[in-house]
Amino acid sequence: MRFVVTKSCGGSSRARVGSLLAGNPPSLLETPALLLSTKKGLPAFISPDLLATLDSPGPPLLHISPVHFLDGPSPSIISSIGGLHQMLALQSFVLVASPRDSIESLPESIGANKLGAAFETPSGRRLVKPSDYMDMISSLKADLWASLADEVPAWVSEKRNRASVDRTLRWLDDCIALDKTGGENIFGAIVGGTSVKERQRCATEVVKRNVPGFYIGGFGLGESMEERLGLLNTIMDSLPVEKPRQIFGLALPEEVLQGVAAGIDLFDSTYVYHLTLGGFALVFPLDIIESENLGVHLNNGGDATTINLRATVYRKDTSPLINNCSCYTCQNHTRAYINHLLTVHEMLAHILLEVHNTQHYLQFFGKIREAIKLDKFDLFCKKFIEGRRTHLITSLPSSDPDESPLLSR
Amino acid sequence: MKVHLEVHDIHPVLSFQVSLLDLADITEEGVTFQSPADGKPMLLTPEESIRIQNKIGADIIMALDDVVRTTITGPRMEEAMYRTLRWIDRCIAAHERPDAQNLFGIVQGGVDPILRDICVRGLVERNLPGYAIGGLAGGEDKDSFWRVVAQCTAALPADKPRYVMGVGYPLDIVVCSALGADMYDCVYPTRTARFGTALIPEGVLKLKHNAMASDERPIDSTCTCMVCKKYTRAYLHYLVTKDPMGSQLLSYHNLSYMMRLSQNLHMSIVEGRFPQFVQGFLRIQFPKGDVPKWVCNAMEVAGIDISSCCSPIH
Ligand SMILES: [Zn+2]
Ligand SMILES: [Zn+2]
Numbered sequence: 001m002r003f004v005v006t007k008s009c010g011g012s013s014r015a016r017v018g019s020l021l022a023g024n025p026p027s028l029l030e031t032p033a034l035l036l037s038t039k040k041g042l043p044a045f046i047s048p049d050l051l052a053t054l055d056s057p058g059p060p061l062l063h064i065s066p067v068h069f070l071d072g073p074s075p076s077i078i079s080s081i082g083g084l085h086q087m088l089a090l091q092s093f094v095l096v097a098s099p100r101d102s103i104e105s106l107p108e109s110i111g112a113n114k115l116g117a118a119f120e121t122p123s124g125r126r127l128v129k130p131s132d133y134m135d136m137i138s139s140l141k142a143d144l145w146a147s148l149a150d151e152v153p154a155w156v157s158e159k160r161n162r163a164s165v166d167r168t169l170r171w172l173d174d175c176i177a178l179d180k181t182g183g184e185n186i187f188g189a190i191v192g193g194t195s196v197k198e199r200q201r202c203a204t205e206v207v208k209r210n211v212p213g214f215y216i217g218g219f220g221l222g223e224s225m226e227e228r229l230g231l232l233n234t235i236m237d238s239l240p241v242e243k244p245r246q247i248f249g250l251a252l253p254e255e256v257l258q259g260v261a262a263g264i265d266l267f268d269s270t271y272v273y274h275l276t277l278g279g280f281a282l283v284f285p286l287d288i289i290e291s292e293n294l295g296v297h298l299n300n301g302g303d304a305t306t307i308n309l310r311a312t313v314y315r316k317d318t319s320p321l322i323n324n325c326s327c328y329t330c331q332n333h334t335r336a337y338i339n340h341l342l343t344v345h346e347m348l349a350h351i352l353l354e355v356h357n358t359q360h361y362l363q364f365f366g367k368i369r370e371a372i373k374l375d376k377f378d379l380f381c382k383k384f385i386e387g388r389r390t391h392l393i394t395s396l397p398s399s400d401p402d403e404s405p406l407l408s409r
Numbered sequence: 410m411k412v413h414l415e416v417h418d419i420h421p422v423l424s425f426q427v428s429l430l431d432l433a434d435i436t437e438e439g440v441t442f443q444s445p446a447d448g449k450p451m452l453l454t455p456e457e458s459i460r461i462q463n464k465i466g467a468d469i470i471m472a473l474d475d476v477v478r479t480t481i482t483g484p485r486m487e488e489a490m491y492r493t494l495r496w497i498d499r500c501i502a503a504h505e506r507p508d509a510q511n512l513f514g515i516v517q518g519g520v521d522p523i524l525r526d527i528c529v530r531g532l533v534e535r536n537l538p539g540y541a542i543g544g545l546a547g548g549e550d551k552d553s554f555w556r557v558v559a560q561c562t563a564a565l566p567a568d569k570p571r572y573v574m575g576v577g578y579p580l581d582i583v584v585c586s587a588l589g590a591d592m593y594d595c596v597y598p599t600r601t602a603r604f605g606t607a608l609i610p611e612g613v614l615k616l617k618h619n620a621m622a623s624d625e626r627p628i629d630s631t632c633t634c635m636v637c638k639k640y641t642r643a644y645l646h647y648l649v650t651k652d653p654m655g656s657q658l659l660s661y662h663n664l665s666y667m668m669r670l671s672q673n674l675h676m677s678i679v680e681g682r683f684p685q686f687v688q689g690f691l692r693i694q695f696p697k698g699d700v701p702k703w704v705c706n707a708m709e710v711a712g713i714d715i716s717s718c719c720s721p722i723h
Pocket of ligand 2: 628629632633634635636637638662663665
């Protein structure tokens with residue numbers, strides 16, 4: 001892996017554009033970038049042939065959770081098949097592995113102990129020790145991977161935060177020692193919960209290991225946006241600027257913008273998965289800098305960024321999800337059809353929604369990079385958040401928290 | 410066995426059918442069932458059914474019929490058959506686009522040869538663009554099943570397509586084609602995919618089976634579909650029955666299997682080697698020669714010699 005920061009924002013923002021060279025053969029990707037969520041290696045609904053139709057500048061980056069493979073195929077079978085790229089038939093894609101996701105592998109801090117990290121999975125709580133984890137890492141052959149972390153929610157005690165840092169650092173040393181490729185693709189995990197002191201200690205210690213990149217864990221676990229800002233700044237102050245940073249748990253557009261502003265390079269797309277599952281489509285305009293007012297023309301059943309395709313208003317709506325959207329779904333199908341598919345419980349509804357939502361969020365990231373390059377990232381954030389606020393004020397009386405994944409978080 | 414029909418240049422689209430709905434209430438006026446949209450009772454008359462299908466614009470549209478389970482006999486079956494005949498006239502009268510859309514009548518009558526005979530003759534009199542054989546694949550025994558198909562295909566005009574509704578398994582399709590049927594529809598390839606079963610020339614492959622966990626071969630090494638080119642049984646083993654992607658990938662393979670089977674069947678007729686096709690199909694499906702008796706009986710009527718596929722003793 002190689003990483004170069006190609007453009008940094010001046011002033012208060014630490015937002016940056018970087019070039020990431022990863023994969024085999026290596027692909028050149030621009031950051032900030034979105035890692036697509038997967039279940040056992042493939043996206044939940046987008047089949048491999050449709051994955052190729054996604055309009056993105058390079059091959060998409062996929063997030064892979066080794067925990068999904070605890071029940072098989074066994075590491076020896078995966079190795080024998082030739083690793084994850086081969087098994088998934090995604091040879092030209094860049095695969096980034098980290099244990100946690102927000103779908104089938106949730107960190108479970110109560111179950112963790114000094115031996116390993118615990119995850120809540122569909123087959124129950126599972127303890128993953130560094131040696132198990134590294135067995136999987138060496139068989140999966142992901143392009144980049146995070147060390148095993150003890151991620152804790154925001155409400156644990158200072159003592160627990162301290163323990164999480166101690167364990168995570170020890171496991172990082174174990175992972176480095178057990179890595180057969182000499183640690184060249186490892187992202188060192190940084191934890192510490194909501195303790196500024198522990199976050200700083202962890203970051204400083206991880207930096208000492210001279211890892212090529214960083215995985216920032218323990219976010220999106222109950223901390224407030226304000227709390228997060230201080231923690232992210234503390235961590236970033238301790239990290240060298242020239243190395244890439246991946247985060248997990250900052251999913252909503254506002255959270256992504258906060259993370260980008262703090263200097264994060266790689267994000268997860270769990271948000272897209274949850275929207276898709278709920279029957280929502282992303283519809284916010286992407287020409288954020290050019291537009292006069294983002295919120296105005298979004299008077300439609302969801303919130304300012306999404307629409308709820310289950311709503312009866314779409315029953316006879318023969319327009320695509322977004323006019324002029326180049327995705328497979330918008331090129332071929334209408335809102336009315338997706339509404340119908342949801343009504344009759346057809347999986348195709350989710351396939352079509354995941355295609356559109358994924359492409360839309362990928363393009364949102366494209367716009368973020370563009371804004372940074374134009375030195376307009378602050379304006380971009382301001383206009384995006386203003387648009388949302390305008391909409392929320394005008395539509396507040398009817399807003400139902402269950403209807404809006406943005407508000408219910 | 411029939412030589413191919415020139416029906417359409419493009420893929421024809423078929424319309425809906427109200428089939429064996431458990432909650433349906435059937436009167437002379439029409440079928441009352443629960444709307445899938447809001448659960449409210451909805452009356453579907455023959456006229457309304459045709460009106461909707463005219464709007465949908467399918468190339469082939471189906472008459473509304475009174476379907477009862479084939480296992481039912483007696484006055485209810487007789488009533489359903491006669492009602493189907495009365496309804497076809499209402500469907501024909503309501504059909505506003507006969508030049509653009511082909512209305513198929515549906516032969517009913519359960520497994521009673523007399524009722525089937527009355528129904529098929531009644532429909533042929535109406536000179537429809539095509540005919541469906543309905544009410545099958547509903548739990549009747551296989552010998553009754555193929556005999557109904559054979560009786561209907563023999564009575565239907567040779568120059569019109571014959572569509573066996575709700576069929577079927579690969580073996581059923583091969584047998585019905587030998588008996589002169591042309592078209593089929595079935596949820597089997599996709600439904601069985603959701604249960605983790607793949608269709609292969611030898612029959613079926615249960616991907617949930619423990620042996621699949623370490624099997625690095627594709628589902629079917631002779632299959633050219635995207636899934637067989639890309640994925641191992643070992644990987645699919647962990648996806649099927651649990652993840653939507655497992656259902657998708659297996660459905661993809663199963664549908665490509667069925668399409669290839671139909672294509673091969675079609676070409677064998679065009680090239681005048683259909684008997685050899687049937688023999689080859691049966692030999693792979695029943696390597697021990699234990700071809701079911703009903704298949705042997707049906708093939709005898711179809712005039713296809715399959716003795717080479719059957720073991721001498723069984
Ligand atoms: Zn779209
Ligand atoms: Zn295949």
